[in-house]
Amino acid sequence: MEDWRLTGQDKYMKNIELKLVKPDEIKKRSSLWHEHCEFCMETIDNTYKEPCYCSMDDYRWICMQCFNDFKDIFNWVVTNND
Numbered sequence: 001m002e003d004w005r006l007t008g009q010d011k012y013m014k015n016i017e018l019k020l021v022k023p024d025e026i027k028k029r030s031s032l033w034h035e036h037c038e039f040c041m042e043t044i045d046n047t048y049k050e051p052c053y054c055s056m057d058d059y060r061w062i063c064m065q066c067f068n069d070f071k072d073i074f075n076w077v078v079t080n081n082d
């Protein structure tokens with residue numbers, strides 16, 4: 001699969017556990033906080049209106065679009081945190 005968003009993430013993001021982060025949880029974060037999607041680099045900050053995913057340590061973030069596009073090749077395990 002060729003995609004401009006794939007830049008070697010398979011070395012550290014395969015089979016990892018992710019949690020779903022809902023917009024109301026994102027809204028509670030500081031206005032100083034922001035992250036970028038690991039794939040498309042979209043900015044995710046506290047005004048972000050869509051659910052997205054992050055690694056259990058809050059370090060890696062993935063937007064919904066990239067999650068849906070790459071979930072089959074990355075084999076992520078989603079943990080429901082509610």
Ligand SMILES: [Zn+2]
Pocket residue numbers: 037038039040041042062063064065066067
């Ligand atoms: Zn993305």
